[in-house]
Amino acid sequence: MHSCRGLSGWATRRPMNIPSGQPPVASQDKDGGSSSDVLLAPVRVQTVPPMVRRLRALPRRRVVLALEDIAEGLHLWRLAVSLGLLDIRLQFRGSTFGPLWLTLGTAIMIGAMGGIYGQLFHLVLRDYLPYLSISMILWQVGIASITQEACMCFISAASSIRATRLPFSLQALRVMVRNGVTFGYNIIVPIGVYLIFGLLPGPVAFLALPGLLVWGINAFAFCLLLGSIAARYRDIPPIVSSAVQVAFYVTPIIWNASQLGERGWWLIFNPFYSLLEIVRAPLTGHMPSLLIWSVALGLSGLLWAAGFFVFSRSRPRLAFWL
Numbered sequence: 538m539h540s541c542r543g544l545s546g547w548a549t550r551r552p553m554n555i556p557s558g559q560p561p562v563a564s565q566d567k568d569g570g571s572s573s574d575v576l577l578a579p580v581r582v583q584t585v586p587p588m589v590r591r592l593r594a595l596p597r598r599r600v601v602l603a604l605e606d607i608a609e610g611l612h613l614w615r616l617a618v619s620l621g622l623l624d625i626r627l628q629f630r631g632s633t634f635g636p637l638w639l640t641l642g643t644a645i646m647i648g649a650m651g652g653i654y655g656q657l658f659h660l661v662l663r664d665y666l667p668y669l670s671i672s673m674i675l676w677q678v679g680i681a682s683i684t685q686e687a688c689m690c691f692i693s694a695a696s697s698i699r700a701t702r703l704p705f706s707l708q709a710l711r712v713m714v715r716n717g718v719t720f721g722y723n724i725i726v727p728i729g730v731y732l733i734f735g736l737l738p739g740p741v742a743f744l745a746l747p748g749l750l751v752w753g754i755n756a757f758a759f760c761l762l763l764g765s766i767a768a769r770y771r772d773i774p775p776i777v778s779s780a781v782q783v784a785f786y787v788t789p790i791i792w793n794a795s796q797l798g799e800r801g802w803w804l805i806f807n808p809f810y811s812l813l814e815i816v817r818a819p820l821t822g823h824m825p826s827l828l829i830w831s832v833a834l835g836l837s838g839l840l841w842a843a844g845f846f847v848f849s850r851s852r853p854r855l856a857f858w859l
Contacts, residue, residue, distance in 0.1 A: 599849045599850060599852070599853070600849050602849070602852065602853075603845065603848055603849035603852055606704045606705055606706050606852060607704070607706045609704040609706070609707075610704040610705070610706030610707040610709070610710055611706070613704065613707055613710075614710060616703075616707065617707055617710035617711050617714055618714050620707075620711045620714070621710075621711050621712075621713070621714025621715040621717070621718065622714070622718065624711070624715045625715060625718050625719075636718070636719075636722050637722070639719055639722040639723055640722050640723065640725050640726060643673075643674065643677075643723045643726045644726045644729070646673070647666070647669060647670045647673055647726055647730070650669060650673070650791065651665060651666040651669050651670070654669070654791050658792065658796075663734050663736075666730055666734070667727065667730050667731055667734060667736050667821070668793065668821060669790075669791060670726055670727040671727040671817055671820050671821060672789075672790045672791070672813075672817060673790065673791075674720070674723045674724055674726065674727055675813055675816055675817055676785065676788070676790050676813065677723070678716060678719050678720040678723050679716075679720065679752055679813075679816070680781075680809055680812065680813065681781050681785070682716055682719065683712070683713075683756045683759060683760075684759060684763070684777060684781055685774070685777060685778055685781060686715075686716065687709075687712065687756070687759040687760040687762070687763040687764055688763045688764065688766075688767040688773055688774040688777050689764075689767065689774060690708050690709055690712050690760040690763070690764030690767075691705065691708055691764045691765070691767075691768045691855060691859060692764075692767060692768060692771075692774075692859065694708045694711070695859040698855070698856055698859055699856060699859065705848075705852060706757075706761070708760070708764070709757050709760030709761055709764065710757070712756070712760050713756050713757060713760070716756070717753075727820075736822075738819065738820055738821060738822040739822060741819050741822060741823070741824060742819050742820055742822075743819070744819035744824070744825070745815075745816045745817075745819040745820050747815075748815035748816035748819070748825075748833075749816060751812075751815065751833060751834070751837055752812070752816065754837065754841070755837050755840055755841075758837075758840045758841045758843075758844035758845070759840070759844070761844040761845065761847070761848040762840065762843055762844035762847050762848070763777065765848050765851040765852070765855065766847060766851075768855055768858045768859055769851065769854075769858050784807075784809050787807060788807055788809045788810055788813065789804065789810065790813075794810075805828065805832060808832075808836050811829050811832040811836065812833050812836065814829050814833075815829060815833045
C-alpha cells in the first residue's frame with residue numbers, strides 16, 4: 538500500500554512553471570531529498586490547425602484543378618472535334634440537303650433583308666448587300682450563336698457529364714467546333730455575294746485571321762463563364778437571349794456606323810462593335826483602327842479573367858448542379 542501511494546504521488550506530480558531565461562532546477566520530494574528527474578522548460582510551438590491549412594490552400598487548389606481541366610480538354614481536342622461533328626450530323630439526320638440548309642437558309646435571308654433594308658435606307662444594293670451579308674454571318678454565327686450556346690454548354694451535355702469522367706472544358710471545345718462548322722457553311726454566302734458584284738477586299742482581308750483567333754479564344758472563355766453561371770441559375774439563358782436581340786439593333790449590322798455621323802463616338806462603348814469590327818473591317822477592305830484593337834483586346838482580357846475565375850470556383854459543384 539505504501540509503495541502504491543508513492544507511485545501515485547509521483548504520477549500526479551506536475552512540472553513547475555519555470556520563468557524564461559532561468560536554468561531548470563531539480564525537483565524535491567516531500568522528505569527534502571532531490572529527485573533525479575530534471576524539469577525541462579516548456580517550449581511554445583505555434584502550429585496551424587489542419588482545417589486552416591486546408592482553407593488557405595483551397596483557392597490555390599481550385600486554380601490548379603481548373604488549369605488541369607483546361608489542359609486535359611485541350612489534350613482531348615480530337616474527341617471534341619468528333620463530338621462537334623456528331624452534333625451537326627444528328628441535327629440534319631434524315632435531311633436531303635443536310636448541312637447545306639445552313640447555306641441556303643442564310644442566302645434566302647440575306648437576299649430578302651438586302652432588298653428590304655436597301656429600299657428603306659435608300660442604299661445602293663451593290664454596296665449594301667456585301668456589307669450586310671458579311672455582317673449578318675459574323676453576328677449570327679460568330680457572336681450571337683456562340684453567346685447563346687455558351688449558356689447551354691454544360692446543361693446540354695448533362696447526361697454525358699454525369700455518366701463519364703471527362704474534363705468540363707471538353708464541352709466548351711465541342712461548342713466551338715460545332716459553331717466553327719456552321720460558320721464554314723455560312724461564309725459561302727458572303728463569298729458568293731462578293732463574286733457576283735466583283736468586289737474583292739484584297740490582301741487586307743488576311744488581317745481578319747488574328748481577329749478570328751481572338752474570337753476563338755473568347756468563345757472558349759464565354760463557354761466557361763456563361764456555362765458555369767447558367768448551370769447554377771437556369772434563368773440566365775433566356776436573359777442572355779433577350780440581351781443579344783437588343784444588342785443586334787444597337788450594333789451596326791443592318792445599318793452602317795457612318796450613318797451616325799458625329800454621334801458615332803458612343804459605339805466604342807458597345808463591346809460587340811469592337812469585337813465585330815476587328816474581323817469585319819478587313820473583310821470589307823478597311824483597316825481596323827488601333828483604338829478598336831485596343832478595346833477588343835482589353836475586353837478579351839476581362840472576359841478571360843472573369844471566365845476563369847467563375848469556372849475555377851464553380852467547377853467542383855458543376856456535376857451536382859446539373
